[in-house]
Amino acid sequence: MSALTFTLKIQPQQRIDLSPLTPDTLAGKSVADIAAISLLSGKVQLRTDQVFDISGDDASDIVFNNSNGKLDSIGHGMKTGRITIHGDVGSYLGFQMKKGEITLHGNADAYTASGMADGLIHINGNVGDFLGAAYFGDRKGMKGGTVIVTGNAGERVGDQMRRGLILIEGNVGSYCASRMLAGTIGILGTAGEYIGYGMRRGTVLMTQKPTLHTTIQDCGTHTLPYLNLMFKSFAALPSKFAQISKNRVQRYAGDIANEGKGEILVLV
């Protein structure tokens, strides 16, 4: 069995919703069945074989080649298996993902990992705004699982995030961890303004001190033993975060305008 491979063969004019193409929805389907699956693109329906050259047969291991930023909702609600993507993707990568693994070699757009419950998304590139954030009208963002971004992330990373782990090796935009409910966000680069705005609980781990607004308060430097547990859990991850070993931090707590039990830890 070889990986079920979708190679993009058209230049899409409209965005294409790829949510029907996940390992659990394709399991047990023949190539003809898969070719006939209709994909929504604007107001038209496209057959999958109009959009992609399809090869391989292992639906638990899906590969998208030649991908571009018009392809939305890859890995939507996926519960099992693995998706590997070569090229950029559009929005909603891993939206409400339940389990499994997505590896992206390229950039992703907005709402990546929004509503994600478990699994791993590994992005070798940059992501847009609202990474792991709550979707419109939802009251909770990401609820579990792990997201690793080797590049930069846009604004509102982890907005209303409830649980899980987001590790960003590059920089993040403004309003990171805004209204965060719980969970952990790690940032090796810089952060924009208003980090932790309206944060209730949760942890943001940084290596450099960000600009803080007035309702984030300094709690002093500490050696926190729980960081040993956290870094031990990072050790198996394919990320630069696996190499962090120190556990001495400056602890800022907030947002005291909103319960204030969140923390921004800056490694010192």
Added chain:
Amino acid sequence: MIINGVSIDDTFAEAFGMRGTRVIITAQNHKWAFNAANAMTGFATSVIACGVEAAIERELSGDETPDGRPGYSILMFAMGSAVLMKQLETRLGQCVLTCPTAAAFSGIDSGYPEITRINLGKNLRFFGDGFQISKKFGGKRYWRVPVMDGEFITEETTGMIRSVGGGNFLILAESQPQALAACEAAIEAMKKIPNVIMPFPGGVVRSGSKVGSKYKTLIASTNDAFCPTLKGITKTELSPEIESVMEIVIDGLTELDIRKATRVGIAAACALGAENGIKRVSAGNYGGKLGPYHFKLREIMEDDSLSNLAGATA
């Protein structure tokens, strides 16, 4: 059966089903981990009056513990799950939460057919008065409770399993120092066996009991048949040369763990042999009617497969 001049009685130790759990205590160094573990397992020799039987199982190096700090593993046994949970919580709260730098983690997560998760720090977190913080790593929930020395870290739950308590054997010797020397040698060897504890002081108990008493209010009293000073005035079990008897009680996570510990313990005592005054090895039972587990001494000493010292996971 005679080993090195020591006669092994054709009898058995009678043991009971208990609920057992393991907790890993870590701290800044072994000294402070010991202070916490020692306090937590204090006054825990017998379920008769202590609620639980508990002791330190072994010392752990930093690479064996969840948070990478030095520590100790402790085992706790009780007759029922409710009393075990209660004792675990109060002891953790008074002895580990209070101890500088100490942290507590689950010691049983897999390897047994039926593991019940019981509260470790789940309720203790409320000591944090709202400032407590939950963190989940690798599917396990931990609590960070702010305390005056920094943060108290505890896992939310630990594993409880059905286990075995009350395995035992008696060492009969020509003098008190010789009996004690044999017990010390036995305990030294038995401490190397995983999954077992010998909960009495130093692992040894000198006040073996029988069921009942001449006093109506007492349910147990001294085992006069094994008291050397009563040889002439009671229905004694002792021959004239025996001047001292001591017992080693063993609680283990599985029956096999107790069999292994019994074997190495008796072997170590017999290694001193008759020339050092060790004359007989016996065991305590109630006629086989009360406890479901029977540890037949001769059978255990003949079973060479028990020499594999690794712990059992039945």
